[in-house]
Amino acid sequence: MKAFTKHTGLVAPLDRSNVDTDMIIPKQFLKSIKRTGFGPNLFDELRYLDSGEPGKDNSQRPLNPDFVLNQSRYQGASVLLARANFGCGSSREHAPWALEDFGFRAIIAPSFADIFYNNCFKNGLLPLVIDEKEVDELFKSVEAVEGYSVTVDLESQTVSTPDGKTYSFEVDEFRKHCLLNGLDDIGVTLEDADSIRAYETRRRQEAPWLFPAG
């Protein structure tokens, strides 16, 4: 997994709440058996005016000029600014894969859906929560100033803006540790293999029906 320490990047504002994972990456693209290549179809139904299919040449498709990621001033954005309950709906990890593949490294929102939030950390993508008022403030600044970039610092848990403001955010210690070091959490869990075996032995006594194979 890619480590995340500090990132400075252009901010793109996606001004709608309850953005669901079907919207982030529509179902027809979930048929891939790979983890990569989802970026060109990120927000497919918002980004293009026709309906997308796997294998279709995206460079030939009509773009929706109103969609934020199609506007020239947001080209190259790597920080997504979003509204409440971002990532709700399906548990598809293809959603963070698509965001990451497109080039996003961090998402700022007042709240995230649980599963999506969790999935981001597994993919080197940092979802960070700041409060509604601060998000509002950021939306205003981003829309007012072309080329508005922020610096997200995971170590100090802060977002700093060009106008000198600093917003802080919370993040679990363990998640932070894994993300800072790009750690694979399966490896970390397997360090506890003895505890897992001890649990199984105890549980087999208490609830043997959960271990039908003996």
Place this chain on the structure above:
Amino acid sequence: MSGKTLYDKLWDSHVVTDRPDGSSLIYIDRHMLHEVTSPQAFEGLRIAGRKPWRIDANLATVDHNVPTTGRESGVEGIADPISRTQVQTLDQNCNEFGIVEYGMNDKRQGIVHVIGPEQGATLPGMTVVCGDSHTSTHGAFGALAHGIGTSEVEHVLATQCLVQKKSKNMLIQVDGELKPGITGKDVMLAIIGTIGTAGGTGYAIEYAGSAIRSLSMEARMTICNMSIEAGARAGMVAVDDKTIDYVRGRPMAPKGEMWDRAVEAWRDLKSDPDAEFDKVVHLDAADIEPQVSWGTSPEMVTNIGGRVPNPANESDPIKREGMERALKYMGLKADTPMTDIRLDRVFIGSCTNARIEDLRQAAAIVKGHKVAPSLKQAMVVPGSGMVKAQAEQEGLDKVFLEAGFEWREPGCSMCLGMNPDQLGEGEHCASTSNRNFEGRQGFGGRTHLVNPAMAAAAAINGHFVDISDFYSKAG
């Protein structure tokens, strides 16, 4: 000290270790797999040279991509090459790692959340996970069940555990008597309409109260299924006699003396009377009417007797904008009576409402009637091969076919349209599924969530109708 909630009990009995940062390693008893969210996880195992920790805890099936017609030529016959590869990839992975899979033409194949309970693979007191957000369904058995992402699928395969932070406890208490014909679906849509799609975020929900107790296991599954639409990863119902009766005799349920021991333990799977919840929501069962969604989020729902709401009456600007956007997408005018919405297709299926009781409720309405000629399609997709066989034994397939419905092979089908079953642009569909998101059932498709009997009645009339009369006559 106050007592424990059901969630506390399930959590405590599955903690392997607590970590210094407040997260815990939680043991997973049952891991269900399907073709869409697992290929990258198996690939990860292979790359790292890891083996599954406990093979017998896994159970796999194909459901999202499979065609619901023309299965005679088997997996090879799946027309879409990308879907075919995904189905074949699961077959190969299960073979390679020795995991039991109900393949496409196995009679036990079906939607993952239908087959778990049906086979007794889901038991009270278990932790159940699957790379699918509707895993919350299994919570109806007094189990801790929730969806996970693909990295976590790999984590569970490799370690039989998940790293989790404990959620907060929410109690949704529905008391009183439900009106005739009000189903689990209506109760749940009414709950979501009340607390909103983010209302349960960060919580594990327990559904309780006399109205929940009065519901069948299948209706409880429908409710728990849509916990995720209320923002909660997990929803659950305490164990009672109905739970135990439902599990008894299922192929993978314990037998003989082991059964008795299990039942004794399961009796404790309920919240203590003095347990405290972080949030409590009350609903009066008698107030719940048949529900129909009008918008593009499951909280955008109203009574069948209601109207499409008017954004002008909404004071919160973000909400108002969301409503306007939804109305535009849905092609609906504010203040239109719900019963005036013309339909193009009707879909009865999905892990929310494709079990035998759902099909019985729909068939009871359909019997002796014909699908409205204005409809392009009305289809019934049973949740599993076992449900299909049971329905055919009861003659329900004939009722549907005679009325002009299509009777399909089991799978997710038009719930998300990964297979050829999709809505066309601008088409309105009465659907018994769980998500009315933009594009969910097909590009530009317009979904209205309803219960199976409402969907059936809508198919006959070509528009939504209040079916209360049917039930009061049947009395």
